[in-house]
Amino acid sequence: MMRVQLTVNGERHEVEVEPRLLLVHLLRDVLRLTGTHIGCDTTHCGACTVLLEDRPVKSCTVFAVQANGKRLMTVEGLERNGTLHPIQEGFVQEHGLQCGYCTPGMMMTSYAFLKRTPNPSEDEIRHAISGNLCRCTGYVNIVKAVQYAAARLQEGGA
Amino acid sequence: MIPAAFEYHAPASLADAVKLLGQHGDEAKILSGGQSLIPLMKLRLATPRHVVDINGIAGLDYLKEEDGVLRIGALVREADLEDSEFIRARYPLLHDTSRVVADPLVRNLATVCGNLAHADPANDHPAAMLALGAEVVATGPRGERRIAITSFFTGPFATALRGDEVLTEVRVPVPLPRSGGAYLKLERKVGDFATAAVAVQVALDPAGTCVHAGVGLTNAGTVPIKARRAEGFLRGKPLDDATVRRAGELAAEEADPVDDVRGSAAYKRDLVRVLTARALRLAAGRAGAGR
Numbered sequence: 001m002m003r004v005q006l007t008v009n010g011e012r013h014e015v016e017v018e019p020r021l022l023l024v025h026l027l028r029d030v031l032r033l034t035g036t037h038i039g040c041d042t043t044h045c046g047a048c049t050v051l052l053e054d055r056p057v058k059s060c061t062v063f064a065v066q067a068n069g070k071r072l073m074t075v076e077g078l079e080r081n082g083t084l085h086p087i088q089e090g091f092v093q094e095h096g097l098q099c100g101y102c103t104p105g106m107m108m109t110s111y112a113f114l115k116r117t118p119n120p121s122e123d124e125i126r127h128a129i130s131g132n133l134c135r136c137t138g139y140v141n142i143v144k145a146v147q148y149a150a151a152r153l154q155e156g157g158a
Numbered sequence: 159m160i161p162a163a164f165e166y167h168a169p170a171s172l173a174d175a176v177k178l179l180g181q182h183g184d185e186a187k188i189l190s191g192g193q194s195l196i197p198l199m200k201l202r203l204a205t206p207r208h209v210v211d212i213n214g215i216a217g218l219d220y221l222k223e224e225d226g227v228l229r230i231g232a233l234v235r236e237a238d239l240e241d242s243e244f245i246r247a248r249y250p251l252l253h254d255t256s257r258v259v260a261d262p263l264v265r266n267l268a269t270v271c272g273n274l275a276h277a278d279p280a281n282d283h284p285a286a287m288l289a290l291g292a293e294v295v296a297t298g299p300r301g302e303r304r305i306a307i308t309s310f311f312t313g314p315f316a317t318a319l320r321g322d323e324v325l326t327e328v329r330v331p332v333p334l335p336r337s338g339g340a341y342l343k344l345e346r347k348v349g350d351f352a353t354a355a356v357a358v359q360v361a362l363d364p365a366g367t368c369v370h371a372g373v374g375l376t377n378a379g380t381v382p383i384k385a386r387r388a389e390g391f392l393r394g395k396p397l398d399d400a401t402v403r404r405a406g407e408l409a410a411e412e413a414d415p416v417d418d419v420r421g422s423a424a425y426k427r428d429l430v431r432v433l434t435a436r437a438l439r440l441a442a443g444r445a446g447a448g449r
Contacts, residue, residue, distance in 0.1 A: 002166060019166035019209070020199075041159055043197045044349055046263055055237070055266040061196045062267070065166050066189075066211060109263065130348040131261030 004068045008033065009077030017064045024048045026064035027074060035075040035104050039133070046132035049105035050074045056112045058131075075104035078111065086152035087111050087145070096145030098136035106132045110146045114153060120146070161199035168211045172218075172324065175210055176299055180322040182208040188324055189213070190232060191268035193260065194276045218326065221245075228330040236265035236273070249330065250444050251339025251359050255286040258341065261349040274310070275325040277317045277381075280351035284311060284382035285374030286341055289357040292330045298323035311381045334361035334370055338444030340437040343376065344429055346420065352377045353420040356409065356433040358441045360397065366446070368392045373405070378430055379414035387412055388434065397442040406435035 001016045008031060015030055027033045027050065039047030041060050048059040051073040078085040087107050090096060097103045106129060113120070113128040120128070125146045126139070134142060169175040179186050187206035189195055190213065198204035212218065212232060219233040221242065228249065230239075239245050239256035246253040259265055259273065259282050273283040274294060284307075292307045296319050307328075310318050319325060333339075343355035355376035363369050371392035373385040388408040395401045410431035415423045 018163065020161045020163055022160075022196075022200075041200070043193065043260075043264065046261070049263055056263050057266050058263050060200075061193060061264075063166070063189075063192070063196070063209075065168075066192070066213065068168075128262060131263035 002065050002068075004065055006067045006070055006072060008072045009074060015064075019063060019065050021064045022060055023050070023052075023062040023064050023067055024059035026067070027059060027072075033074050033076050037101055037104055039101065039105075044133065045102070046105045046109065047102050049108045049132060051108055051112055054112060054115070056109045073108070073111075075107055078107060085111070085149075087114070087149040089152065090145035090148035091142075094141050094144040094148050096137065096142045102132055102134045102136075106134065106142060110149065114146070114150055118150065118154060120150060122147075159200040161196070162202055162205040164199075164206055165208050166211065167208060168214045170214055170216075172212075172215055172297055172326065175212055175215065175324055176297060176322060178208065178210045179324065180299055182210075183321050186210055188275070190272045191235065191264075193264045193268040194272065194278065212324065223332060226332045228332060230270050230328045230330070232269065232271045232324065232326045234270050236260075236268045236270060237262070239270065240265060248333065249290075249339065251286055251289060251341055251357055251441070252330070254339070254341035255282050255357065258282060258343045258345065258355075264349070271325045271328055274307075274328060275317060275319065277311055277313075277315050278351075279311075279314055279379060279381050280377040281382075282341070282343065282352065282355060282376055285355060285357040285376040286339075287328060287330070288374035288382055288384040289339065289359040289372035290330050291359075291372055292328050294325055295327035295329065296320070296323040297326040302326070304329070308384060314380045333359070336363070336445050337361040337370070338441040338446070340440040340444065342433045342437045342440070344433065351420075354378055354413070354415065354426045354429040354433060356430060356437045358434065358437040360392065360438065360441045360445055362397070362442070362445045366396050368395055368397055368401075368442075371405075373409055373434060375409065375413055375430055377415070377420075378426065383412060383414070385409040385412045385434070392438070397438060402435045402438045402442075405438060406431040406433075409434040 037047040039045035186208040189211040220231040339359040357374040359372040361370035375383040413430040415426035
Protein backbone atom coordinates (compact mmCIF):
# COMPACT_ATOMS: atom_id res chain seq x y z
CA MET A 1 0.00 0.00 0.00
CA MET A 2 1.13 3.54 -0.64
CA ARG A 3 0.18 6.82 0.96
CA VAL A 4 -1.17 9.39 -1.49
CA GLN A 5 -1.97 13.04 -0.81
CA LEU A 6 -4.07 14.94 -3.27
CA THR A 7 -6.40 17.91 -3.52
CA VAL A 8 -9.79 17.34 -5.12
CA ASN A 9 -12.08 20.31 -5.73
CA GLY A 10 -10.03 22.32 -3.25
CA GLU A 11 -10.25 19.71 -0.49
CA ARG A 12 -7.15 17.86 0.71
CA HIS A 13 -7.23 14.10 1.08
CA GLU A 14 -4.73 11.57 2.32
CA VAL A 15 -5.41 7.93 1.51
CA GLU A 16 -3.68 4.56 1.44
CA VAL A 17 -3.94 2.84 -1.93
CA GLU A 18 -2.66 -0.16 -3.80
CA PRO A 19 -0.44 0.99 -6.69
CA ARG A 20 -2.74 -0.69 -9.21
CA LEU A 21 -5.79 1.31 -8.07
CA LEU A 22 -7.01 3.48 -10.93
CA LEU A 23 -7.69 7.15 -10.32
CA VAL A 24 -11.36 6.76 -11.25
CA HIS A 25 -11.78 4.09 -8.56
CA LEU A 26 -10.07 6.29 -5.99
CA LEU A 27 -12.49 9.10 -6.81
CA ARG A 28 -15.64 6.98 -6.91
CA ASP A 29 -15.05 4.17 -4.41
CA VAL A 30 -12.73 5.76 -1.84
CA LEU A 31 -13.64 9.45 -1.93
CA ARG A 32 -17.26 8.70 -2.93
CA LEU A 33 -17.27 11.30 -5.69
CA THR A 34 -19.54 9.32 -7.98
CA GLY A 35 -20.25 12.14 -10.43
CA THR A 36 -17.28 10.90 -12.48
CA HIS A 37 -18.56 8.00 -14.57
CA ILE A 38 -16.94 4.82 -15.84
CA GLY A 39 -18.00 4.19 -19.41
CA CYS A 40 -15.89 1.98 -21.64
CA ASP A 41 -13.02 1.40 -19.18
CA THR A 42 -10.74 1.13 -22.25
CA THR A 43 -9.53 4.73 -22.80
CA HIS A 44 -12.02 5.42 -25.56
CA CYS A 45 -15.13 7.17 -24.29
CA GLY A 46 -14.09 10.02 -21.97
CA ALA A 47 -16.96 9.55 -19.47
CA CYS A 48 -14.33 9.43 -16.70
CA THR A 49 -12.70 12.76 -17.64
CA VAL A 50 -11.37 14.81 -14.73
CA LEU A 51 -8.88 17.66 -14.57
CA LEU A 52 -5.38 16.76 -13.41
CA GLU A 53 -3.46 19.99 -12.84
CA ASP A 54 -6.00 21.78 -15.09
CA ARG A 55 -5.67 19.34 -18.00
CA PRO A 56 -8.56 17.00 -18.84
CA VAL A 57 -7.49 13.36 -18.69
CA LYS A 58 -9.18 9.97 -18.66
CA SER A 59 -9.14 8.89 -15.01
CA CYS A 60 -9.53 5.22 -16.01
CA THR A 61 -6.06 5.48 -17.58
CA VAL A 62 -4.14 7.03 -14.69
CA PHE A 63 -3.04 5.25 -11.52
CA ALA A 64 -4.17 6.88 -8.29
CA VAL A 65 -0.53 6.97 -7.11
CA GLN A 66 0.29 9.23 -10.07
CA ALA A 67 -1.99 11.87 -8.56
CA ASN A 68 0.18 12.10 -5.43
CA GLY A 69 0.78 15.77 -4.64
CA LYS A 70 -1.49 16.85 -7.49
CA ARG A 71 -4.55 19.05 -7.81
CA LEU A 72 -7.69 17.53 -9.29
CA MET A 73 -11.10 18.78 -10.23
CA THR A 74 -14.16 16.63 -10.81
CA VAL A 75 -17.67 17.48 -11.97
CA GLU A 76 -18.64 18.04 -8.31
CA GLY A 77 -16.31 21.04 -8.34
CA LEU A 78 -18.22 22.97 -11.01
CA GLU A 79 -21.13 24.18 -8.88
CA ARG A 80 -20.36 26.98 -6.40
CA ASN A 81 -22.62 27.71 -3.42
CA GLY A 82 -25.67 26.24 -5.06
CA THR A 83 -25.13 28.09 -8.34
CA LEU A 84 -24.51 26.10 -11.47
CA HIS A 85 -21.40 26.89 -13.48
CA PRO A 86 -22.20 28.41 -16.90
CA ILE A 87 -21.10 25.17 -18.54
CA GLN A 88 -23.69 23.25 -16.48
CA GLU A 89 -26.28 25.91 -17.22
CA GLY A 90 -25.47 25.56 -20.92
CA PHE A 91 -26.16 21.82 -20.88
CA VAL A 92 -29.52 22.49 -19.18
CA GLN A 93 -30.59 25.40 -21.38
CA GLU A 94 -29.51 23.87 -24.70
CA HIS A 95 -30.63 20.33 -23.90
CA GLY A 96 -27.03 19.11 -24.17
CA LEU A 97 -27.83 15.70 -22.72
CA GLN A 98 -30.32 12.90 -23.01
CA CYS A 99 -29.24 9.92 -20.91
CA GLY A 100 -26.58 12.01 -19.17
CA TYR A 101 -23.92 9.33 -18.96
CA CYS A 102 -21.27 11.24 -20.92
CA THR A 103 -22.20 14.60 -19.41
CA PRO A 104 -19.73 14.84 -16.50
CA GLY A 105 -16.81 14.08 -18.81
CA MET A 106 -18.18 16.32 -21.54
CA MET A 107 -18.48 19.21 -19.08
CA MET A 108 -15.00 18.77 -17.62
CA THR A 109 -13.43 18.74 -21.09
CA SER A 110 -15.48 21.80 -22.09
CA TYR A 111 -14.62 23.63 -18.85
CA ALA A 112 -10.87 23.20 -19.44
CA PHE A 113 -11.24 24.03 -23.14
CA LEU A 114 -13.07 27.33 -22.52
CA LYS A 115 -10.40 28.42 -20.04
CA ARG A 116 -7.87 28.20 -22.85
CA THR A 117 -10.12 29.14 -25.76
CA PRO A 118 -12.70 31.63 -24.50
CA ASN A 119 -14.17 32.47 -27.89
CA PRO A 120 -14.09 29.23 -29.90
CA SER A 121 -15.37 28.41 -33.36
CA GLU A 122 -17.68 25.44 -33.83
CA ASP A 123 -14.79 23.49 -35.41
CA GLU A 124 -12.60 24.17 -32.38
CA ILE A 125 -15.35 22.95 -30.04
CA ARG A 126 -15.85 19.77 -32.05
CA HIS A 127 -12.09 19.11 -32.09
CA ALA A 128 -11.87 19.71 -28.32
CA ILE A 129 -14.66 17.25 -27.45
CA SER A 130 -13.59 14.62 -29.97
CA GLY A 131 -12.29 12.38 -27.16
CA ASN A 132 -15.67 12.35 -25.41
CA LEU A 133 -18.26 10.05 -26.92
CA CYS A 134 -22.00 10.72 -26.74
CA ARG A 135 -24.35 8.08 -28.13
CA CYS A 136 -27.59 10.06 -27.69
CA THR A 137 -27.42 13.63 -28.87
CA GLY A 138 -25.53 13.61 -32.13
CA TYR A 139 -23.41 16.35 -30.51
CA VAL A 140 -25.41 19.24 -31.98
CA ASN A 141 -26.86 20.38 -28.67
CA ILE A 142 -23.59 19.70 -26.86
CA VAL A 143 -21.88 22.15 -29.20
CA LYS A 144 -24.67 24.66 -28.49
CA ALA A 145 -24.24 24.12 -24.75
CA VAL A 146 -20.53 24.92 -25.01
CA GLN A 147 -21.32 27.99 -27.13
CA TYR A 148 -23.88 29.09 -24.52
CA ALA A 149 -21.27 28.73 -21.77
CA ALA A 150 -18.66 30.59 -23.81
CA ALA A 151 -21.04 33.52 -24.26
CA ARG A 152 -21.99 33.55 -20.56
CA LEU A 153 -18.36 33.41 -19.47
CA GLN A 154 -17.44 36.19 -21.90
CA GLU A 155 -20.04 38.44 -20.33
CA GLY A 156 -18.61 37.60 -16.89
CA GLY A 157 -21.01 34.86 -15.87
CA ALA A 158 -18.57 33.20 -13.49
CA MET B 159 -10.65 -3.92 -15.45
CA ILE B 160 -7.99 -4.15 -12.78
CA PRO B 161 -4.31 -4.56 -13.65
CA ALA B 162 -2.23 -7.26 -12.00
CA ALA B 163 -0.48 -6.11 -8.82
CA PHE B 164 2.89 -4.39 -9.21
CA GLU B 165 5.41 -2.42 -7.23
CA TYR B 166 5.41 1.29 -8.01
CA HIS B 167 8.61 3.33 -8.15
CA ALA B 168 8.80 7.09 -8.63
CA PRO B 169 12.50 7.89 -8.98
CA ALA B 170 13.52 11.54 -8.68
CA SER B 171 16.45 11.23 -11.09
CA LEU B 172 17.26 9.57 -14.38
CA ALA B 173 20.17 7.76 -12.73
CA ASP B 174 17.76 6.20 -10.21
CA ALA B 175 15.37 5.20 -13.00
CA VAL B 176 18.19 3.49 -14.89
CA LYS B 177 19.33 1.75 -11.71
CA LEU B 178 15.80 0.40 -11.15
CA LEU B 179 15.70 -0.92 -14.71
CA GLY B 180 19.08 -2.57 -14.11
CA GLN B 181 17.79 -4.23 -10.95
CA HIS B 182 14.47 -5.48 -12.33
CA GLY B 183 15.27 -6.09 -16.01
CA ASP B 184 12.41 -7.54 -18.02
CA GLU B 185 10.07 -7.31 -15.04
CA ALA B 186 10.09 -3.49 -15.15
CA LYS B 187 8.29 -1.07 -17.44
CA ILE B 188 8.73 2.69 -17.77
CA LEU B 189 5.57 4.74 -17.18
CA SER B 190 5.57 8.13 -18.91
CA GLY B 191 2.20 9.11 -20.41
CA GLY B 192 0.86 5.65 -19.65
CA GLN B 193 -1.72 5.86 -22.43
CA SER B 194 -0.52 2.64 -24.07
CA LEU B 195 0.94 0.90 -21.02
CA ILE B 196 -2.03 1.26 -18.67
CA PRO B 197 -4.64 -0.04 -21.18
CA LEU B 198 -2.36 -3.03 -21.84
CA MET B 199 -1.98 -3.62 -18.10
CA LYS B 200 -5.75 -3.42 -17.61
CA LEU B 201 -6.20 -6.06 -20.32
CA ARG B 202 -3.35 -7.99 -18.65
CA LEU B 203 -1.53 -8.14 -21.95
CA ALA B 204 1.26 -6.49 -19.94
CA THR B 205 1.91 -7.62 -16.36
CA PRO B 206 5.09 -5.85 -15.24
CA ARG B 207 6.10 -6.60 -11.64
CA HIS B 208 7.69 -3.15 -11.38
CA VAL B 209 6.46 0.14 -12.82
CA VAL B 210 9.01 2.94 -12.96
CA ASP B 211 7.18 6.28 -13.19
CA ILE B 212 9.49 8.90 -14.72
CA ASN B 213 6.98 11.77 -14.45
CA GLY B 214 8.62 13.08 -11.28
CA ILE B 215 12.03 13.50 -12.91
CA ALA B 216 12.72 17.19 -13.45
CA GLY B 217 14.10 18.53 -16.71
CA LEU B 218 12.70 16.01 -19.19
CA ASP B 219 9.94 18.20 -20.65
CA TYR B 220 12.03 20.44 -22.90
CA LEU B 221 11.09 21.20 -26.50
CA LYS B 222 13.77 23.36 -28.07
CA GLU B 223 15.93 23.94 -31.11
CA GLU B 224 19.63 23.84 -30.39
CA ASP B 225 22.70 23.40 -32.64
CA GLY B 226 20.67 22.51 -35.70
CA VAL B 227 18.45 19.99 -33.93
CA LEU B 228 14.95 20.04 -32.46
CA ARG B 229 15.25 18.25 -29.12
CA ILE B 230 12.09 16.67 -27.71
CA GLY B 231 12.49 15.48 -24.11
CA ALA B 232 10.96 12.29 -22.75
CA LEU B 233 8.11 14.08 -20.97
CA VAL B 234 6.94 16.30 -23.84
CA ARG B 235 3.26 15.50 -24.31
CA GLU B 236 1.50 15.23 -27.66
CA ALA B 237 -0.61 18.23 -26.59
CA ASP B 238 2.58 20.29 -26.19
CA LEU B 239 3.35 19.80 -29.89
CA GLU B 240 -0.25 20.39 -30.92
CA ASP B 241 -0.41 23.64 -28.92
CA SER B 242 2.94 25.00 -30.11
CA GLU B 243 2.76 27.74 -32.73
CA PHE B 244 6.50 27.26 -33.30
CA ILE B 245 6.00 23.56 -34.12
CA ARG B 246 3.04 24.35 -36.38
CA ALA B 247 5.04 26.90 -38.38
CA ARG B 248 8.39 25.14 -38.55
CA TYR B 249 7.58 21.42 -38.28
CA PRO B 250 4.15 21.06 -39.90
CA LEU B 251 4.64 17.29 -40.23
CA LEU B 252 5.02 16.98 -36.45
CA HIS B 253 2.09 19.30 -35.87
CA ASP B 254 -0.15 17.33 -38.24
CA THR B 255 0.90 14.11 -36.49
CA SER B 256 0.29 15.35 -32.96
CA ARG B 257 -3.25 16.39 -33.89
CA VAL B 258 -4.28 12.87 -34.92
CA VAL B 259 -2.64 10.75 -32.21
CA ALA B 260 -5.55 9.13 -30.31
CA ASP B 261 -7.78 11.96 -29.00
CA PRO B 262 -7.30 15.29 -27.16
CA LEU B 263 -7.66 13.77 -23.68
CA VAL B 264 -5.10 11.06 -24.36
CA ARG B 265 -2.76 13.67 -25.88
CA ASN B 266 -2.70 15.59 -22.59
CA LEU B 267 -0.71 12.71 -21.09
CA ALA B 268 0.72 10.71 -24.00
CA THR B 269 4.33 11.51 -24.81
CA VAL B 270 6.12 11.70 -28.16
CA CYS B 271 9.00 9.57 -26.88
CA GLY B 272 6.56 6.99 -25.50
CA ASN B 273 4.86 6.82 -28.89
CA LEU B 274 8.25 5.75 -30.31
CA ALA B 275 9.41 3.51 -27.44
CA HIS B 276 6.15 1.53 -27.49
CA ALA B 277 6.95 0.70 -31.15
CA ASP B 278 3.44 -0.17 -32.16
CA PRO B 279 3.51 -0.17 -35.99
CA ALA B 280 0.11 1.54 -35.79
CA ASN B 281 1.52 4.48 -33.80
CA ASP B 282 1.83 7.75 -35.69
CA HIS B 283 5.16 9.28 -34.67
CA PRO B 284 7.39 6.46 -35.95
CA ALA B 285 6.50 7.23 -39.58
CA ALA B 286 6.92 10.97 -38.98
CA MET B 287 10.35 10.46 -37.44
CA LEU B 288 11.40 8.16 -40.30
CA ALA B 289 10.40 10.88 -42.77
CA LEU B 290 12.29 13.50 -40.76
CA GLY B 291 15.46 11.42 -40.32
CA ALA B 292 15.39 11.66 -36.52
CA GLU B 293 17.61 10.03 -33.92
CA VAL B 294 16.68 8.89 -30.44
CA VAL B 295 18.80 9.15 -27.31
CA ALA B 296 18.93 6.11 -25.05
CA THR B 297 20.21 6.66 -21.51
CA GLY B 298 21.60 3.67 -19.66
CA PRO B 299 24.12 2.82 -16.94
CA ARG B 300 27.04 3.80 -19.17
CA GLY B 301 25.54 7.12 -20.20
CA GLU B 302 23.86 8.16 -23.42
CA ARG B 303 23.98 6.70 -26.90
CA ARG B 304 22.25 7.85 -30.04
CA ILE B 305 20.31 5.50 -32.27
CA ALA B 306 19.25 6.41 -35.81
CA ILE B 307 15.49 6.04 -36.13
CA THR B 308 16.07 3.78 -39.16
CA SER B 309 17.64 1.14 -36.89
CA PHE B 310 15.39 1.72 -33.87
CA PHE B 311 12.33 -0.37 -34.75
CA THR B 312 13.44 -4.00 -34.73
CA GLY B 313 10.02 -5.68 -34.82
CA PRO B 314 6.41 -5.25 -33.71
CA PHE B 315 6.58 -3.62 -30.25
CA ALA B 316 10.36 -4.18 -30.24
CA THR B 317 13.14 -1.60 -30.35
CA ALA B 318 16.91 -1.32 -30.16
CA LEU B 319 16.62 -0.11 -26.55
CA ARG B 320 18.36 -2.36 -24.04
CA GLY B 321 16.53 -3.52 -20.94
CA ASP B 322 18.32 -0.97 -18.75
CA GLU B 323 17.91 2.03 -21.07
CA VAL B 324 15.35 4.83 -21.06
CA LEU B 325 14.45 6.68 -24.25
CA THR B 326 15.19 10.20 -23.02
CA GLU B 327 15.07 12.33 -26.17
CA VAL B 328 14.21 12.38 -29.83
CA ARG B 329 16.32 14.63 -32.05
CA VAL B 330 14.94 16.00 -35.31
CA PRO B 331 17.29 17.79 -37.72
CA VAL B 332 16.27 21.40 -38.33
CA PRO B 333 14.59 21.55 -41.76
CA LEU B 334 16.53 22.79 -44.77
CA PRO B 335 15.40 26.06 -46.39
CA ARG B 336 12.17 25.70 -48.43
CA SER B 337 11.10 22.61 -46.50
CA GLY B 338 7.58 21.35 -45.94
CA GLY B 339 5.98 18.27 -44.45
CA ALA B 340 2.57 16.70 -43.95
CA TYR B 341 0.94 13.74 -42.24
CA LEU B 342 -2.25 12.32 -43.66
CA LYS B 343 -4.11 9.59 -41.78
CA LEU B 344 -7.30 7.76 -42.57
CA GLU B 345 -9.00 6.65 -39.35
CA ARG B 346 -12.49 5.21 -38.98
CA LYS B 347 -13.16 7.56 -36.09
CA VAL B 348 -11.21 9.87 -33.78
CA GLY B 349 -9.05 7.80 -31.48
CA ASP B 350 -8.72 4.83 -33.81
CA PHE B 351 -5.41 3.62 -35.15
CA ALA B 352 -4.73 4.45 -38.78
CA THR B 353 -6.23 2.31 -41.48
CA ALA B 354 -3.11 3.67 -43.14
CA ALA B 355 -1.22 6.94 -42.81
CA VAL B 356 1.67 8.61 -44.62
CA ALA B 357 4.28 11.07 -43.38
CA VAL B 358 6.30 13.10 -45.88
CA GLN B 359 9.00 15.73 -45.55
CA VAL B 360 10.49 17.48 -48.60
CA ALA B 361 12.93 20.30 -49.30
CA LEU B 362 13.07 22.20 -52.57
CA ASP B 363 15.83 24.23 -54.24
CA PRO B 364 15.01 27.76 -55.46
CA ALA B 365 13.93 26.35 -58.83
CA GLY B 366 11.46 23.97 -57.16
CA THR B 367 13.48 20.79 -57.57
CA CYS B 368 13.22 18.32 -54.71
CA VAL B 369 16.58 18.09 -52.94
CA HIS B 370 15.43 16.03 -49.95
CA ALA B 371 12.52 13.65 -49.48
CA GLY B 372 11.48 11.52 -46.53
CA VAL B 373 8.47 9.19 -46.66
CA GLY B 374 7.24 7.11 -43.71
CA LEU B 375 4.26 4.72 -43.60
CA THR B 376 2.06 3.98 -40.57
CA ASN B 377 0.29 0.65 -40.02
CA ALA B 378 1.37 -0.59 -43.43
CA GLY B 379 3.45 -3.52 -42.15
CA THR B 380 4.72 -5.21 -39.00
CA VAL B 381 7.11 -2.30 -38.39
CA PRO B 382 6.96 1.38 -39.41
CA ILE B 383 8.18 1.58 -43.02
CA LYS B 384 10.56 4.04 -44.62
CA ALA B 385 9.60 4.15 -48.30
CA ARG B 386 13.13 4.41 -49.66
CA ARG B 387 12.30 3.84 -53.32
CA ALA B 388 9.72 6.60 -53.29
CA GLU B 389 12.24 8.89 -51.56
CA GLY B 390 14.98 8.10 -54.09
CA PHE B 391 12.62 8.65 -57.00
CA LEU B 392 11.61 12.11 -55.73
CA ARG B 393 15.12 13.49 -55.28
CA GLY B 394 16.29 15.67 -58.16
CA LYS B 395 12.83 16.09 -59.67
CA PRO B 396 10.32 18.92 -59.62
CA LEU B 397 7.27 17.82 -57.61
CA ASP B 398 4.89 17.94 -60.54
CA ASP B 399 1.78 15.84 -60.80
CA ALA B 400 3.35 12.91 -62.65
CA THR B 401 6.26 12.70 -60.19
CA VAL B 402 3.99 12.83 -57.16
CA ARG B 403 1.72 10.13 -58.59
CA ARG B 404 4.64 7.86 -59.40
CA ALA B 405 6.05 8.30 -55.88
CA GLY B 406 2.65 7.22 -54.52
CA GLU B 407 2.79 4.06 -56.62
CA LEU B 408 6.30 3.27 -55.38
CA ALA B 409 5.32 3.83 -51.74
CA ALA B 410 2.33 1.51 -52.24
CA GLU B 411 4.69 -1.19 -53.53
CA GLU B 412 6.86 -0.76 -50.45
CA ALA B 413 3.87 -1.10 -48.11
CA ASP B 414 3.23 -4.55 -46.68
CA PRO B 415 -0.24 -4.37 -45.10
CA VAL B 416 -2.47 -7.26 -44.00
CA ASP B 417 -6.21 -7.86 -44.17
CA ASP B 418 -7.93 -6.92 -40.93
CA VAL B 419 -11.02 -5.23 -39.51
CA ARG B 420 -9.88 -1.87 -40.95
CA GLY B 421 -9.75 -3.14 -44.53
CA SER B 422 -8.18 -5.52 -46.98
CA ALA B 423 -4.48 -5.45 -47.76
CA ALA B 424 -5.28 -4.32 -51.31
CA TYR B 425 -7.40 -1.43 -50.04
CA LYS B 426 -4.72 -0.29 -47.60
CA ARG B 427 -2.03 -0.48 -50.26
CA ASP B 428 -4.13 1.71 -52.51
CA LEU B 429 -4.70 4.06 -49.61
CA VAL B 430 -0.92 4.43 -49.22
CA ARG B 431 -0.70 5.32 -52.92
CA VAL B 432 -3.36 8.02 -52.64
CA LEU B 433 -2.26 9.44 -49.29
CA THR B 434 1.39 9.63 -50.37
CA ALA B 435 0.51 11.69 -53.43
CA ARG B 436 -1.80 13.97 -51.44
CA ALA B 437 0.73 14.44 -48.64
CA LEU B 438 3.45 15.28 -51.16
CA ARG B 439 1.26 17.95 -52.79
CA LEU B 440 0.48 19.43 -49.38
CA ALA B 441 4.12 19.32 -48.26
CA ALA B 442 5.33 20.87 -51.53
CA GLY B 443 2.79 23.66 -51.13
CA ARG B 444 3.97 24.31 -47.60
CA ALA B 445 7.62 24.28 -48.73
CA GLY B 446 6.78 26.76 -51.46
CA ALA B 447 4.97 28.98 -48.98
CA GLY B 448 8.26 29.48 -47.16
CA ARG B 449 7.49 27.15 -44.30
